[in-house]
Amino acid sequence: MANIHSTARPRTNAARICTIVGFVFAVLALLLNPLVFGVIGLVLGIVGAVLGDKPLGWYAAAANVVAIFLSLLIVNAIVG
DSSP: OTTOOOOSOOOOHHHHHHHHHHHHHHHHHHHTOHHHHHHHHHHHHHHHHHTTOHHHHHHHHHHHHHHHHHHHHHHHHHHO
């Protein structure tokens, strides 16, 4: 049983840092510039998930997509 190989990558500190910065960029995308910060945060969330921080990395990526759409919706409601 000890010789079973796992296909999952072990979580590294770089993965957790990418995920945390991805969440920070989601907040910045909601407040400042949704396209720039949202896309960067989306990439960081995906990188964090691929490096091994599976659930939180994907949550950070999803949070950035939601922040992009919400921010664009709010700006459209205010301007239009």
